[in-house]
Amino acid sequence: MTYCVITADEKLPGLPVLAQVLGAASGLDRDTAAAHARHCWGLLGGGLEEAAADDLVRRCGEFGVKTLKLPETAAFALPAPQPVKKIAFGTGAAVFTAEAGRTVTVRPADLAVLAAAPIKAEFFKTVKSTEGPSDRERAIRFGIMAVTGLPIGLGKSKEVKKEVKSFELSFYLDLVFRDGGARLRLNSDDFDFSGLKEKKTYSSQTNFRVLAAELASFAPSAFKNAGLRAILEGAPLALLPYDSLADLEKETLRLTLALGK
Numbered sequence: 001m002t003y004c005v006i007t008a009d010e011k012l013p014g015l016p017v018l019a020q021v022l023g024a025a026s027g028l029d030r031d032t033a034a035a036h037a038r039h040c041w042g043l044l045g046g047g048l049e050e051a052a053a054d055d056l057v058r059r060c061g062e063f064g065v066k067t068l069k070l071p072e073t074a075a076f077a078l079p080a081p082q083p084v085k086k087i088a089f090g091t092g093a094a095v096f097t098a099e100a101g102r103t104v105t106v107r108p109a110d111l112a113v114l115a116a117a118p119i120k121a122e123f124f125k126t127v128k129s130t131e132g133p134s135d136r137e138r139a140i141r142f143g144i145m146a147v148t149g150l151p152i153g154l155g156k157s158k159e160v161k162k163e164v165k166s167f168e169l170s171f172y173l174d175l176v177f178r179d180g181g182a183r184l185r186l187n188s189d190d191f192d193f194s195g196l197k198e199k200k201t202y203s204s205q206t207n208f209r210v211l212a213a214e215l216a217s218f219a220p221s222a223f224k225n226a227g228l229r230a231i232l233e234g235a236p237l238a239l240l241p242y243d244s245l246a247d248l249e250k251e252t253l254r255l256t257l258a259l260g261k
Contacts, residue, residue, distance in 0.1 A: 003053035007042035081185035
């Protein structure tokens with residue numbers, strides 16, 4: 001049987017501490033350990049024999065990091081996220097509207113994990129512009145006209161297409177149920193925030209922050225990830241190491257496993 005080792009507390013240790021743990025346990029140099037710490041999200045090791053797992057637990061203890069050693073059979077994949085488009089808060093419940101108008105009623109005790117993250121998506125778009133002849137081309141044509149007297153003009157403008165790299169920031173929020181059988185996901189770019197009523201603003205990102213705080217208050221016993229904690233504290237989100245949805249997935253899995261134990 002193989003084991004995985006994860007951090008046990010709801011809140012992650014700081015990245016410098018995780019880097020020290022991973023460097024000491026795996027013999028990694030400082031830069032490599034820091035890179036691993038940035039994206040491990042508390043999943044410190046997997047596929048380990050029991051002796052190696054015990055050694056990792058011991059190393060973590062030396063740095064004051066509480067851990068859990070779990071048989072790999074206990075580690076599970078998160079259920080696929082179900083996109084939701086709208087929410088309505090009622091007495092003791094929240095009703096989400098999913099695709100095709102299906103509704104999902106959620107009560108505070110149903111939720112195990114609330115995890116929010118800003119994800120920057122990279123994409124390319126085609127930009128059209130009109131460019132005239134260069135100064136060199138214009139000078140050459142002017143010289144020809146001066147010498148020959150032929151009215152050839154200074155050149156025509158032309159349409160140019162360029163591929164430009166752009167970035168778009170979207171906010172995601174996952175809600176994991178305690179029975180492990182369902183996970184809801186909302187995306188700030190594709191969500192109707194009218195359920196916020198008088199708290200709704202014209203900014204989808206501000207609305208996302210308000211809704212995240214409302215859900216944290218709605219389910220206070222649910223574990224909260226680093227992104228949601230930053231939102232609740234009013235901290236800047238740009239420094240959080242969410243490079244892709246894979247980071248949110250790993251962090252949410254670790255919280256779900258930790259809560260289950």
